[in-house]
Amino acid sequence: MDSSRELILDHMKHPRNYGALADATHIQNEVNPACGDEMKVYVKISGDVIKDISYEGQGCSFSMAGGSLLTEHVKGKRVKEVSGMSEDDMLALFRGPVSPARLKCALLAYGTLRKILSE
Amino acid sequence: MELRADFPIFRDSTGEHPLVYLDNAATTQKPQTVINRLTEFYAHENANTHRGLYPLSLVATDAYENARVVLQKFINAPSADEVIFTRGTTEGINLFAYSWGRTFLQAGDEIIVTEMEHHSNIVPWQEAVRATGAVLKWVPVKDGELDLDVYDSLLSNKTKLVAVGLVSNVLGTINSVKEITARAKKFGALVLADGAQAAAHMAMDVQDLGIDSLAMSAHKMYGPTGIGALWVRGELLDTMPAFMTGGNMIEDVRHDGAVYQTRAHKFEAGTMPIAEVIAMTPMIEWIQNVGFEKIRAIEDEVTRYAMEKLGAIDGMIMYGTKNLSHRAPVFPFCLSDVHPHDVADTLGSMNICVRAGKHCANPLHNALGVAATTRASLAIYNTTDDIDRLVEGLNEVKRIYE
């Protein structure tokens, strides 16, 4: 198995930052109607920093690993920096090619976080 | 299997992971005769139909009109001019819903659809009722089959149309459309049957079924994409206004209006996919050479094998009726709590083609209470070897994800 696949399986089976965040300042729900994947992102923003972030959801390896990879990547970063993150930046976190069929899944957590940050 | 040799895609697929194609409900593979007909037409016979007076155009027109007769006989329609070529099932149902629906439906009228319909036999009716004030009623699914008791309770003098699939693209259920039609007729309702998933597996006799309209897609019955047909009972067709207008479908155009052609030709506006229409002739010849009796026997054998082997996998949840006489070879399933996308992805990496998701049947998945399923669907060329490879693949999925 290639390393990207191993990374995804690792983040799917051992998700980082999974679960509700009691003192979240922002919460956002998203669903991918095509496959029924559900994503809920909790963020605690303090000043201009993402102090804490977590996610909960249901879905395939790409959407769930996406939540884990994204939250790990942005935790502690400045809002401005994370707001500048592109779709390609998100996909790069998977460290391997994401097939077109899995793009929506891979970007589900990212899209959910963007909704919060664009408010 | 000698039939399989007719399909070049399998001949050309060798090596470590030869193609296991189990997405036939999405589209079937094409036999060499159909592929040859398309290239022959473009290489040697290409001309537009109905317009030219030169031999090439006349030959093309003949072949085009001949395909209509072949199709008429295939579905036992009373007359060839009732067979309209469309882009496929979706366009056929839309044609009916726009032309008949917008003309004859009134506020308070009712259309009955079923929870197991493909979106293309739901959304056009949602649009038609939105435009007219009519109401949509739903027949629920119970144990993989339509609940005909509820159907009976929905029927009334308000029912103007029943839209039902002959075979479900998710559950594989063969619906008793003849019985459904007989009951609808007691209330004077029309019946439109979606034949997309039935056409490759069983004979469809529109007169025996008693229906008023039948939609189908060539690409799901070993034929080309981009073409299909809508049959509408002649007297009904005569009452329906044109759907699309323009060239070909007119008799005459003046400054102040136009006179249209009649019957099927009125509904074929613009240049049609001529090569694809013509290639439907060898498509139907191929099916008829095998014969539905043999098709059913072969598919039944693989179906039995698949149900047994898949059912024996630990963590397998299979949907649909267990009554195999009511079932076409379509198997939706969930494997433990592995997401169907991951199942299909892993199988895909082994060159085993299945589909994952809701298969254009969201209302059915809502009724089943699952977000998505994985679907394996068979055609005549699938073998028990294909099922063995599928089972191997599913064991690999379990090894990775469990």
Ligand SMILES: Cc1ncc(COP(=O)(O)O)c(C=O)c1O
């Ligand atoms: C039952 C059923 N109806 C309609 C359709 C739509 O057919 P097409 O996409 O060829 O128009 C499909 C295709 O998946 C189907 O399975």
